[in-house]
Structure formats: C-alpha cells, structure tokens
Amino acid sequence: MSAKIIDGKQVAADIRKELKAEVSALKEKGVVPGLGVILVGADPASQSYVTAKERACENIGIYSDDNRLSAETSQEELLALVDRMNNDPKINGILVQLPLPKHIDEPTVLLAIDPDKDVDGFHPMSVGKMMIGEDTFLPCTPHGIVQLLLRSGVETEGAHVVVVGRSNIVGKPVANMLLQKKEGANATVTLCHTRTKDMAHFTRQADIIIAASGWPNTITADMVKDGVVVIDVGVNRVDDASRERGYRLVGDVDFDAVKEKASLITPVPGGVGPMTITMLLYNTVESAKRANGMA
Ligand code: GUN
Numbered sequence: 001m002s003a004k005i006i007d008g009k010q011v012a013a014d015i016r017k018e019l020k021a022e023v024s025a026l027k028e029k030g031v032v033p034g035l036g037v038i039l040v041g042a043d044p045a046s047q048s049y050v051t052a053k054e055r056a057c058e059n060i061g062i063y064s065d066d067n068r069l070s071a072e073t074s075q076e077e078l079l080a081l082v083d084r085m086n087n088d089p090k091i092n093g094i095l096v097q098l099p100l101p102k103h104i105d106e107p108t109v110l111l112a113i114d115p116d117k118d119v120d121g122f123h124p125m126s127v128g129k130m131m132i133g134e135d136t137f138l139p140c141t142p143h144g145i146v147q148l149l150l151r152s153g154v155e156t157e158g159a160h161v162v163v164v165g166r167s168n169i170v171g172k173p174v175a176n177m178l179l180q181k182k183e184g185a186n187a188t189v190t191l192c193h194t195r196t197k198d199m200a201h202f203t204r205q206a207d208i209i210i211a212a213s214g215w216p217n218t219i220t221a222d223m224v225k226d227g228v229v230v231i232d233v234g235v236n237r238v239d240d241a242s243r244e245r246g247y248r249l250v251g252d253v254d255f256d257a258v259k260e261k262a263s264l265i266t267p268v269p270g271g272v273g274p275m276t277i278t279m280l281l282y283n284t285v286e287s288a289k290r291a292n293g294m295a
Contacts, residue, residue, distance in 0.1 A: 057284070138173075146185070147279070148231065163175045234253070251266075
C-alpha cells in the first residue's frame with residue numbers, strides 16, 4: 001500500500017478562504033484585525049517564518065505591525081514593546097517569535113502578553129485553560145494538526161495516538177488536546193520522548209503517529225504498523241549539494257519508506273507547516289471578534 005498524501009497546503013487554503021471572507025465582513029463593520037509581530041535577532045529560519053506569517057496576514061486582510069529588533073535588544077525594551085501592544089486597540093494578537101536570544105527569559109516575556117491577545121496560546125493562562133478543556137486560544141501547530149486530522153476524516157475517538165517529542169510548542173499541547181472530551185479528540189494518547197525506552201514498542205501500536213522530535217528519521221518503516229496515519233511536524237535542513245541553496249527540508253519521518261506502510265501521511269514541506277500559520281490567522285480573527293463583542 002502507498003499512503004494517500006494529506007495536502008496541508010490545500011486544507012490551509014480552504015481555511016484561509018473562509019477567514020478572508022470573515023475579515024471582509026468584519027471590515028464592513030469597521031473592524032480590522034491586527035497582529036503585532038516581534039522578532040528579536042536574525043535567525044534565518046525565524047526570519048522566514050515571520051515573513052511568511054506577515055504575508056499570510058496581508059493576503060487575507062489582517063493588519064500587521066512588524067517589529068524586527070536586533071539580537072542585542074534588552075529584556076526591558078522587549079517588555080516595553082509588549083506592553084505597548086497590550087494597550088494598543090489596533091492590535092488583537094501579539095506574536096513573539098521563539099526562540100528568543102539567551103539573555104532574555106522566555107517565560108517572563110510570555111507571561112507579559114495580555115492573555116486576551118495571546119494568539120500563540122503560550123501564556124500560562126492559555127495553557128492552563130487548554131489543559132482543563134476551557135475555551136481559549138489554542139497553540140497554532142497543535143491546533144493545525146487537529147484540524148488536519150478532522151478535515152482529512154481521520155477518526156481520533158478511541159484511536160491510539162503516539163506523540164513523539166515533548167516540547168511546549170507541539171508535543172505536550174497536542175497530546176493534551178487529543179485527549180480532551182471533545183470532537184476531534186477523545187484519543188488514547190502515549191507521549192514518547194528522548195528518555196523513552198524502546199520507542200518502537202509504542203509507535204508500532206499507534207493508529208496515529210505525530211512526529212515532533214526535531215530529528216530526521218526518528219520514525220522509520222520498521223517502527224510503524226500497516227495503515228497508520230502519520231503527521232510529520234519536523235522541519236529539518238539536511239545538506240544537499242544538488243540544490244541551489246545547498247540543503248533541502250525533511251521532516252522527522254523517513255517519508256519514502258513509511259509512506260509504503262501508512263494509509264495517510266503529511267509531506268514536508270506542505271503538510272503541517274501551512275496549517276500553523278493558518279491557525280495563527282484564525283486566532284487573530286477570533287481575538288478581533290471577541291474584542292468587539294462579536295464572538
Ligand atoms: N517558534 C517555532 N514555532 C513557533 C510558533 O508557533 N510561535 C512562535 N511565536 N514561535 C515559534
């Protein structure tokens with residue numbers, strides 16, 4: 001069997017079309033959703049993510065306030081900018097691109113963001129609400145994964161989902177979201193990580209694998225059962241002299257081999273990536289609606 005490819009670009013385009021219509025309707029009522037974007041430093045991957053986020057905003061009519069700060073920016077300066085955005089009624093969502101330079105304390109910065117503008121879903125208040133199943137901004141990559149599964153018709157209820165990777169941005173929240181008593185969740189979840197003994201023992205039992213380890217080839221064909229659904233969150237650069245830029249992007253899954261056993265699989269690029277940005281747009285539109293008593 002060769003897997004069907006889950007086309008994240010198409011699913012993302014469908015959702016963005018819905019959002020674009022919603023933004024137009026809001027504009028007719030005098031509401032323009034706004035996103036404040038902050039990037040500290042010049043990490044090339046972060047720069048391209050931030051540029052992609054701003055372009056996506058522009059494409060659907062969201063106003064974005066672009067702030068690219070030098071790597072030497074102090075924590076106080078960054079906190080002052082967050083505070084300005086917290087108090088700016090044109091800004092409905094605040095995005096501080098992670099990781100931050102070492103001299104800045106990430107938890108302090110995330111805590112400073114007004115939870116009503118926390119469109120990344122990283123504030124402890126948002127994380128806590130998500131954990132107990134209350135309505136809140138959901139973090140974008142995990143939310144995108146859940147939407148991909150839902151819109152691809154994958155049944156999660158009662159399924160055994162094995163998540164590989166325990167980051168705060170993907171692994172922990174996606175595991176949590178999938179075990180909630182909700183539509184598109186209700187799964188039995190196992191969370192594997194670097195200290196898991198015999199990871200293949202768990203992944204071979206999985207109906208759905210979510211690979212978010214940050215390492216190429218974490219999931220190989222011998223580690224999966226026939227018919228598994230595979231969501232690959234990885235974005236890894238590997239040297240490739242045949243490409244003009246000298247590298248290519250691969251996920252955390254040995255795609256070519258695993259697709260021969262899986263029933264559905266996401267590619268890299270073009271799988272989870274476009275969904276992350278889309279859910280950021282979704283949260284920003286939601287925030288604008290809430291701020292104007294429309295949600
Ligand atoms: N760095 C990697 N992923 C993300 C994300 O979803 N949001 C932010 N702010 N930074 C990130």
